[in-house]
Amino acid sequence: MSGPAFLAWRYLLHHRIKTAILVISIALIVFLPIGLRVLVDQSARELTARADLTPLVVGARGSALELVLASLYFEPEPPEPISQREFERVRRTGLVEAVPLHLGFETRGRPIVGTTLDYFALRGLRVATGRAMAVLGECVVGARAAREFGVAPGDTLVSSPQTVFQLAGVYPLKMKVVGVLAPNHSADDGAVFVDVKTAWVIGGLGHGHRDLAEPGADADVAAREGSRITAKASVVEYNEITPENLASFHFHGDVGDLPLSAVLAFPPDERARALLLGRYQAPDEAVQVVRSTAVMDELLETVLTVESYAVAAIGVVGAATLATAALVFLLSIRLRRREIETLHKIGASRPRVAAVLLSEVVAVAVLGVGLAGLLTLGVSRFGEAAIRRFLLS
Amino acid sequence: MRWLPVALLALAVACSPAPEPEASAPDPDDAGPLVVYVVNEPLRAMAERIGGDAVEVHFPAPADVDPSQWSPSADTVARYQNADLVLRSGAGYDAWIDRATLRERALVDTSAGYADRLIHVEDPTHRHGPRGEHSHGATAFTTWLDPTLAALQARAVAEALSTARPDASAEFELRAAGLEAELEALDRRLSAMAERIADEPILYSHPLYDYLGRRYGLDGRSLHWEPDAIPPGPQWRALEALLREHPARLILWEADPLPETTRRLTELGIESVVFAPCSNRCAADWLAAMQANAARLEAARSPGRPIR
Amino acid sequence: MAAATRLRDVVFRYPGGDFELRIPELRVDRGEQVAVIGPSGSGKTTLLHLVAGIALPEAGVVETADVDLSRSGDAARRSFRARRLGLVFQEFELLEYLSVLDNILLPYRMNPVLRLDAAARERAQVLAAGVGLRDKLARTPARLSHGERQRAALCRALVTEPELLLADEPTGNLDPANKERALDALFAYCERAGATLLTVTHDYELLPRFGRVIDFKTLGEGSA
Numbered sequence: 001m002s003g004p005a006f007l008a009w010r011y012l013l014h015h016r017i018k019t020a021i022l023v024i025s026i027a028l029i030v031f032l033p034i035g036l037r038v039l040v041d042q043s044a045r046e047l048t049a050r051a052d053l054t055p056l057v058v059g060a061r062g063s064a065l066e067l068v069l070a071s072l073y074f075e076p077e078p079p080e081p082i083s084q085r086e087f088e089r090v091r092r093t094g095l096v097e098a099v100p101l102h103l104g105f106e107t108r109g110r111p112i113v114g115t116t117l118d119y120f121a122l123r124g125l126r127v128a129t130g131r132a133m134a135v136l137g138e139c140v141v142g143a144r145a146a147r148e149f150g151v152a153p154g155d156t157l158v159s160s161p162q163t164v165f166q167l168a169g170v171y172p173l174k175m176k177v178v179g180v181l182a183p184n185h186s187a188d189d190g191a192v193f194v195d196v197k198t199a200w201v202i203g204g205l206g207h208g209h210r211d212l213a214e215p216g217a218d219a220d221v222a223a224r225e226g227s228r229i230t231a232k233a234s235v236v237e238y239n240e241i242t243p244e245n246l247a248s249f250h251f252h253g254d255v256g257d258l259p260l261s262a263v264l265a266f267p268p269d270e271r272a273r274a275l276l277l278g279r280y281q282a283p284d285e286a287v288q289v290v291r292s293t294a295v296m297d298e299l300l301e302t303v304l305t306v307e308s309y310a311v312a313a314i315g316v317v318g319a320a321t322l323a324t325a326a327l328v329f330l331l332s333i334r335l336r337r338r339e340i341e342t343l344h345k346i347g348a349s350r351p352r353v354a355a356v357l358l359s360e361v362v363a364v365a366v367l368g369v370g371l372a373g374l375l376t377l378g379v380s381r382f383g384e385a386a387i388r389r390f391l392l393s
Numbered sequence: 394m395r396w397l398p399v400a401l402l403a404l405a406v407a408c409s410p411a412p413e414p415e416a417s418a419p420d421p422d423d424a425g426p427l428v429v430y431v432v433n434e435p436l437r438a439m440a441e442r443i444g445g446d447a448v449e450v451h452f453p454a455p456a457d458v459d460p461s462q463w464s465p466s467a468d469t470v471a472r473y474q475n476a477d478l479v480l481r482s483g484a485g486y487d488a489w490i491d492r493a494t495l496r497e498r499a500l501v502d503t504s505a506g507y508a509d510r511l512i513h514v515e516d517p518t519h520r521h522g523p524r525g526e527h528s529h530g531a532t533a534f535t536t537w538l539d540p541t542l543a544a545l546q547a548r549a550v551a552e553a554l555s556t557a558r559p560d561a562s563a564e565f566e567l568r569a570a571g572l573e574a575e576l577e578a579l580d581r582r583l584s585a586m587a588e589r590i591a592d593e594p595i596l597y598s599h600p601l602y603d604y605l606g607r608r609y610g611l612d613g614r615s616l617h618w619e620p621d622a623i624p625p626g627p628q629w630r631a632l633e634a635l636l637r638e639h640p641a642r643l644i645l646w647e648a649d650p651l652p653e654t655t656r657r658l659t660e661l662g663i664e665s666v667v668f669a670p671c672s673n674r675c676a677a678d679w680l681a682a683m684q685a686n687a688a689r690l691e692a693a694r695s696p697g698r699p700i701r
Numbered sequence: 702m703a704a705a706t707r708l709r710d711v712v713f714r715y716p717g718g719d720f721e722l723r724i725p726e727l728r729v730d731r732g733e734q735v736a737v738i739g740p741s742g743s744g745k746t747t748l749l750h751l752v753a754g755i756a757l758p759e760a761g762v763v764e765t766a767d768v769d770l771s772r773s774g775d776a777a778r779r780s781f782r783a784r785r786l787g788l789v790f791q792e793f794e795l796l797e798y799l800s801v802l803d804n805i806l807l808p809y810r811m812n813p814v815l816r817l818d819a820a821a822r823e824r825a826q827v828l829a830a831g832v833g834l835r836d837k838l839a840r841t842p843a844r845l846s847h848g849e850r851q852r853a854a855l856c857r858a859l860v861t862e863p864e865l866l867l868a869d870e871p872t873g874n875l876d877p878a879n880k881e882r883a884l885d886a887l888f889a890y891c892e893r894a895g896a897t898l899l900t901v902t903h904d905y906e907l908l909p910r911f912g913r914v915i916d917f918k919t920l921g922e923g924s925a
Contacts, residue, residue, distance in 0.1 A: 003810030014798030347783025
């Protein structure tokens with residue numbers, strides 16, 4: 001190592017706290033805008049990827065952003081409901097693959113997502129242990145939720161009681177875990193999946209009880225009029241679906257009226273997408289069809305605007321920090337006047353002495369930028385996983 | 394200190410997550426027979442007849458179970474989930490599917506083409522509270538006893554198979570046409586037979602013959618008599634009361650009644666004829682079983698044979 | 702005998718100050734050990750700076766080791782100092798962030814004319830061992846006693862094997878034993894290398910060891 005560089009390095013090591021502070025300050029000034037950009041890019045990619053995988057979302061009129069976010073990320077506040085009939089309507093077009101979604105219920109803080117088996121196929125979800133749900137009352141748990149709950153096939157989960165869809169109440173249903181999904185690094189990892197019909201049972205729209213027509217059921221019967229039986233309010237409804245009582249479960253009313261939160265539509269090509277969108281253009285249309293990517297792009301534009309403000313703020317702080325660092329450096333030169341004189345006296349040339357001081361600045365800058373580079377590398381490596389873990393699932 | 398940057402880099406590389414193995418998507422164009430699951434014997438027969446070698450038809454209900462009352466285990470449901478096609482009979486026949494999770498894309502309701510021709514019946518239904526939610530009336534579901542509806546069902550089966558296996562649609566079409574022709578012949582045969590009993594009051598052992606009765610204008614009333622049990626006294630008395638306003642001399646059974654039952658019915662002047670719906674395994678091919686039903690009816694009411 | 706340094710009609714003034722130093726004639730021969738004494742502020746340190754070429758006279762001639770420093774540029778004078786002079790400062794002026802060994806070898810790191818090779822490192826080790834600092838080479842000055850710092854400064858002055866040693870109060874604030882030891886080291890080197898020693902000192906007890914004493918009171922007209 002050259003003389004000036006050697007002296008510079010020794011000086012920095014000797015004053016390691018001051019050096020560390022300067023290095024970290026420079027590293028942060030350099031890293032923050034870059035790291036922010038990397039994180040925003042990764043977030044954008046994640047959000048966009050999920051939206052790309054869900055081309056169209058059909059839902060009630062209202063905020064398209066809330067509809068898309070709820071459907072893609074199972075937000076706790078579900079959108080206004082649409083009817084099962086809307087799902088049938090989308091299917092009947094023959095233009096797209098359609099998957100119903102029922103949201104709004106939770107178990108142990110994780111969303112219960114009512115859907116069909118086609119959701120797994122279209123999302124590329126694989127059952128790692130156990131199997132997919134087969135009958136009412138069964139559930140399949142995402143990888144992260146299963147780990148959090150410590151459940152495996154054979155265990156049970158109880159839905160959390162709450163009020164949705166303006167019903168009088170929601171009955172806790174004890175669900176049987178029959179499968180655990182392989183990790184998908186998405187919001188699906190944190191969800192508990194049931195058949196849509198099971199979600200309706202949780203919502204009190206379907207239930208099971210003893211057969212009121214059988215002779216021993218008189219205690220539960222309020223009145224009989226010919227073949228019409230009126231049950232008492234006190235009739236006991238099952239809160240767990242077992243092989244023994246499964247056949248008793250039924251839905252009252254027209255199944256087409258039962259609620260869904262959204263319908264995910266997967267068109268095979270642009271033409272099908274355009275045709276489907278075209279069918280929902282009437283001004284009196286009760287539902288909307290939104291393009292997930294368009295909604296996400298709007299959201300990301302806002303994020304980018306916020307990011308630019310943040311970068312500007314960081315820039316101002318960075319300039320102030322650099323000015324402070326320059327001041328520290330100039331003050332330290334003043335404090336080292338005697339040392340500099342000594343070097344002159346023993347014969348060191350002015351450029352050589354200047355090289356010592358400059359080497360210190362360069363070393364700090366290089367270390368700072370190097371640290372910023374490492375931090376950026378870390379964010380590039382682990383940012384996506386962190387985003388999926390803490391932000392999206 | 395010189396080692397620090399290198400160590401940090403090495404740490405970063407070492408901590409990088411291992412790449413996830415890609416999930417392999419199922420190949421939709423698997424060259425092999427189409428795996429078809431059905432919910433009763435008539436659909437099984439139709440799918441096999443129309444599909445030929447291109448299909449592998451499964452009907453896993455036990456032979457001694459009424460498929461309309463069948464509630465398969467979760468493991469059996471899982472087998473249905475893996476099918477390429479699941480053919481529903483519809484009209485409320487296969488209620489267990491409404492409590493199961495199957496792939497919507499694979500489900501085909503073969504009664505969709507005649508949904509407007511389904512017969513709604515008064516059945517014990519219940520509601521919760523005076524103005525509470527209530528069940529709609531049930532639907533008669535033995536639609537295949539009307540050969541014209543069976544032909545529409547066969548057409549639906551052919552279309553479902555063709556959608557799933559377009560390259561074989563010509564063969565499916567050909568075989569479906571053959572089946573439809575046979576069903577038309579059966580219809581003509583039953584129509585001719587029905588002319589002989591058009592004004593005759595008849596009885597049905599169970600409310601299974603709505604579609605048969607509607608198609609051929611039969612004047613039938615349903616009992617709830619099991620072939621493998623002797624009806625208890627009150628049911629005989631109810632029958633006698635019924636006979637006063639509906640003097641039937643013929644009863645259609647879904648299976649052979651007990652000899653004692655037959656004897657007592659004969660004493661009342663009622664002849665027992667088996668007209669098996671064949672919803673589960675039959676002794677013979679389903680269509681042959683229908684032809685046998687027609688033959689037995691013809692035999693009971695052949696011209697010149699006195700009505701006992 | 703050749704002169705190690707010679708000043709003639711030298712006039713020096715500090716910029717902006719009232720101090721003026723006049724030296725009509727001063728000569729130190731090679732191999733001499735000369736002490737310079739005088740009242741504070743009389744210009745003794747300035748004399749050393751002039752001899753070393755650190756300061757330039759307004760008038761007159763300063764020749765050191767046959768080089769007219771009063772006519773030389775800054776770079777030439779620095780190079781000259783690095784190659785041929787050894788300086789011991791009043792406050793030792795060790796760099797706090799360097800070890801004893803690195804302080805001793807500082808001239809080599811700061812002057813490209815000098816080569817930091819194995820021989821130089823060897824000389825540094827030997828010098829340090831000679832003044833009892835062999836086991837303290839890795840320490841920084843903060844962890845040395847006053848006497849040890851002074852000895853380290855001596856080693857730094859001697860490591861380049863200068864032909865002229867300029868020492869400004871080399872024994873200041875040292876106890877008697879260390880004073881003797883410091884002078885012993887300086888004199889031993891001068892005798893061994895045939896080098897010249899020009900020392901500014903306030904310590905009259907040391908004067909008998911020098912071959913000649915220059916009294917600024919009689920020599921100089923250094924006046925504030």
